[in-house]
Amino acid sequence: MRTATYEIGVKNLTKRVAIIGAGPSGMAQLRAFELAQADGRPIPDIVCFEKQADWGGQWNYSWRTGLDQHGEPVHSSMYRNLWSNGPKEALEFADYSFDEHFGRPISSYPPREVLWDYIDGRVQRSDVKKYVRFNTVVRWVEQDSETGMFTVTSEDLEAHRTIVETFDDIIVSTGHFSFPNLPDLAGLDTFPGRLCHAHDFRGAEALEGQDVLLVGSSYSAEDIGVQAHKMGARSVTISYRTAPMGYDWPAGIEEVPIVERFEGSTAHFVDGTSRRFDAVILCTGYLHKYPFLPDDLALDSRNCVYPANLYQGVVWQDNPHVFYLGAQDQWFTFNMFDAQAWFVRDVIDGTLQLPAADERQRDIDAWLERFNAIASPADEIRFQADYIRDLINATDYPMFDLDEVVEIFLAWKHDKQDDILGYRDRTYRSVITGTIAQTHHTSWLRELDDSLTRYLSTPDPEQDGVDQAPLASA
Amino acid sequence: MRTATYEIGVKNLTKRVAIIGAGPSGMAQLRAFELAQADGRPIPDIVCFEKQADWGGQWNYSWRTGLDQHGEPVHSSMYRNLWSNGPKEALEFADYSFDEHFGRPISSYPPREVLWDYIDGRVQRSDVKKYVRFNTVVRWVEQDSETGMFTVTSEDLEAHRTIVETFDDIIVSTGHFSFPNLPDLAGLDTFPGRLCHAHDFRGAEALEGQDVLLVGSSYSAEDIGVQAHKMGARSVTISYRTAPMGYDWPAGIEEVPIVERFEGSTAHFVDGTSRRFDAVILCTGYLHKYPFLPDDLALDSRNCVYPANLYQGVVWQDNPHVFYLGAQDQWFTFNMFDAQAWFVRDVIDGTLQLPAADERQRDIDAWLERFNAIASPADEIRFQADYIRDLINATDYPMFDLDEVVEIFLAWKHDKQDDILGYRDRTYRSVITGTIAQTHHTSWLRELDDSLTRYLSTPDPEQDGVDQAPLASA
Secondary structure, eight states, rough: OOOOOOOOOSSOOOOEEEEEOOOOHHHHHHHHHHHHTTTTOEEEEEEOOSSSSSOOOSSOOOOOSOOOOOSSSSOOOOOOTTSSOOOOGTBBBBBBHHHHHHOOOOSSSSHHHHHHHHHHHHHTTTTTGGGGTEEEEEEEEOOOOTTTTEEEEEETTTTTTTEEESSEEEEEEOOOOSEEOOOTTTTGGGOOSSSEEGHHHHHHOGGOOEEEEEESSSHHHHHHHHHHTTTTSEEEEESSSOOOOOOOOOEEEEEEEOOEEETTTTTEEETTTEOOEEEEEEOEEOOOOTTTTTTTTTTTSSSOOSSEEEETTTEEEEEETTTEEOOSSSSHHHHHHHHHHHHHHHHHHHOOOOHOOOOOHHHHHHHHHHTTTOOOOOHHHHHHHHHHHHHHHHSOOOOOOOHHHHHHHHHHHHHHHHHHTTTGGGGOOTTTTOOBOOOOOOTTOOOOOOOOOHHHSOOOTTTTTOOOOSOOOO | OOOOOOOHHHHEEEEEEEEOOOSSHHHHHHHHHHHHHHHTTOEEEEEEESSSSSHHHGOOOOSSSSSSTTTSSSOOOOOOOOOOOOOOOOOOOOOOHHHHHHSSSSSSSSSSHHHHHHHHHHHHHHGGGGGGEEEEEEEEEETTTOOOEEEEEEETTTTTTTEEESSSSEEEOSSSSEOOOOOOTGGGGOOEEEEEEEEGGOSSSGGTTTTTEOOOOHHHHHHHHHHHHHHSSSSEEEEEEEEEEEOOOTEEEEEEEEEEEEEEEEEEETOEEEEEOOOEEEEEOEOOTTTTTTTTOOOOOOOSSSSSTEETTTEETTOEEEEESSSSSSSOHHHHHHOOOOOHHHTTTSSSSSOOOOHHHHHHHHHHHHHHHHOOOOHHHHHHHHHHHHHHHHHHSSOOOOHHHHHHHEEEEEEEOOOTTGGGGGOBBOTHHHHHHHHOOOOOTTTTOOOHHHHHSSSOOOTTTTOOOOSSOO
């Protein structure tokens, strides 16, 4: 077994690093190494394993559900109709603006294909794609107790070939919105209608004319609810366990307490009411699941902004050669992954020296204490902004106005309270470029074509049925 | 690492054997060892790994699709409405008859729950369940090149615990009807209706009033087609690639050539016709997939009655400490798994001495030659009967009238040609007990309650709407 050598400042840094997953986090990691190399810094040998045929993680759309063409769990929970549910100004890369990518202002809430194009665009301009082994799934990661090296066993899904290699460091960037949390609900096995988890939801068109029950009260239920309404569902009922989301829902959407049991097509709720449904979609969240990791390396957490056992949110405390990207619940997304990836890069190449384990633990504990004191969503957003600020301060990732992004999040929450069907028509100012987003040519509620082509087009209001958003900018 | 010891005839046979999967094949293997032990023969240490919460494999029903409560691929392709699509007389255990289990004659085509009860019943009477680790998935199997021992890494899915153990022999009994084959069809990503593979089909009730397209022309398409028809689909269109099944379909079911492309809800067929559909179910078969095995141990085959590289259909030619059960396409099922399990047991405990590799290869080649000459389904059924006869002759599994079972299969095929909606009302004579099956109290087409309770009940014809099958017994 080869021995790890690790010589800072030497061009041939002979470390080998495995990045598992080429979604937005893994792509951020590739970008981080790319920029270091452009600066003349030595970078390790990199292999990025990606089971999908392309990078982009969740931002790829596939009609497949459950298992993919290779019999692997489908990664993406994406649906055809998805548009960003938060303003793009809150996720913009600090080193690659929307203006730079699109060459002109766009709206604040782009559809999926537009966001995929943006994250693809940043890394397409270099040759980092060469590091990615597509259609390759990591089967098992094991650490040699003597050398400390990791043996990574992967499978080339097209060639049906097993590959065994050793690495010095492992970066887990597979995300945690891919493995559905599927609680059992009494009698659900008798429900004869359409039944799936939000992970397998691919579009709301087929819900037209149907009575739809969504179980859950977070983003999936909120967005699938309004999508179903937009596409003509006869009724949308959202069943919450703890508290309703409480938006000013339009007629046709309502929130009710949790289901107690199903009897065939009928759901009985804990408040004693019952109703018949054509379709049930379980919007019951996702699992942290890393089937390729032994239990001592696998993060096991509920979805929260500070999973325990990760120093600076990224370094596995029990084994600082294992890193996680994007393991947090996310207000900030792409720009947080960047800050994390820059930090991980600097730890791996020795630019940053990790403190000793007990000092790391004190840092974790201090953050956990603050985490446990979070009392409101606004607190949580500020918590995450401060976390990112710490990471950026430690690296050369360009600092951006995190406080202003917090304000954007708070305005966004207000907009949703104000108009859950219209908030996507509002616009924000970029903290990176100062550009004010363009009011889109068609309001979200009336736009039935989610494509990049349509989005970037300039439809003729007379001919193309453009519906200018009537709402004021934020 | 412990060294394998292997002393024939000594009570404490210190071999360790891993059985991966506790479906009908794995259960047959447990039964085989159980009977050997009852005969005073030494048996190895056995660990049977089962990722489901109960044994029975495909014969378990779950409302879940895609991924299960632990985020693992759902094993079973079972739907609520499934009744056996072949006569039970063709799959009856030679050592445990339906008469023995139910205490009275039953019909020839029982629903799922009845068949689950039967296979469960045989092994419930002993204590072999103690060998099964439920909710435990095998992650990776690796052979030590020096000792020849296998390291099996598994995960206790409830405790989130990784377990690493060594074994002398590996028995792969995970089946090959669990990982859907999902070809891409042009434009399928634009189809807005309900879309899934047969693996994720859970019942036809929600297809009432719908125009349904089934892609494929084998058992899945045939049975989901008649189920959809039974449950009131407005139309069922079955699209074949090579040749139609050609049954005498009732009005409402028809076969058409393969789809060329989808445009939204419209399927365009290669014959130039097109039609709008509400739902598409891909009945496009399954993959041989063993994600826990390195490529040199993983069977890679199309679905056929003689996958290459398996001596006697069960011994992995390149490594005769690896065994496969039920890897064949199946006319015979439970009784074939038994014959295989008895054979594997006898190889493992040394009762049978394996010939040398070249002799095994000559045997494989001889069977392959005959396999390649198969010209008709009848040939194929006789091929499989002869294969099973060879296995039984080598072991103490009770011989049964394989030729008569071939006749049952041929009659069954004739019955289906004769009446695709009524064949399940016909009855056969058991080759094990001589019992003639009972004509069921309700014809399959009219029976909407698929439960064991209803099946075993004696409904009052006046009160319970019993519909005596009008068809003659075979």
